[in-house]
Amino acid sequence: MDKMLTIYGIKNCNTMKKAMVWLDQHNVAYDFHDYKKLNISEETLREWAGQVDWTVLLNKAGTTFRRLPQEDKEELTQEKAISLMEQHPSLIKRPVVAQGGKILSIGFKEEEYKKLF
Template identity: 50%
Template sequence: MTITMYGIPNCDTIKKARVWLEGHKVGYAFHDYRAQGLDAKRLDGWVEKVGWEILLNKASTTFRALADDEKKDLTPKKAKALMLQHPTMIKRPVLDLGERLLVGFKPDIYAQELTGR
């Protein structure tokens, strides 16, 4: 299984997830969507799998800094446009396991999904 972790390298949650993966000898590729970007097709696929409500981090500094009119009355289309424009609004990390995604870092979920424990 090819695993890709999406996020930004200086994020504390990304750092914790990377330490966990490396400590459990789980191989992965890292995609920095601030530096490498994130295409609309990939985001659409993520939204289909888990929903925009899971992906959009309303607690992020970037989201909170938006004007009130940008934050209200969110629709899937509006949320996707915001996440493409500001990828740091996407909850981190997004771990792409191919058929499924893990969004956020929870050691117990990682253990269950990645090591079968």
């Protein structure tokens, strides 16, 4: 692979830990983009939403989504979801693995990683 892989997420997330351990064990080099320290830009979220459906990116199962005010959870559109994910990066499914701006994977599934790497 010619460009460095980037794994986006939050360090303390269990799914992130599993993904990074897998990548480390298989000698896959990557950069880690920690949303808590580096945030995420609206531009990046828009690029991602152009590659995958925004509903795939938005984590509705987590506590961050459940804690949102009811009006934020209602009548979700791509615009509203991007704004919420920018404000609350914990709303983005983790990990997002990208290379050269292209999403390779969202979430961690060992079988998918075996095929990709």
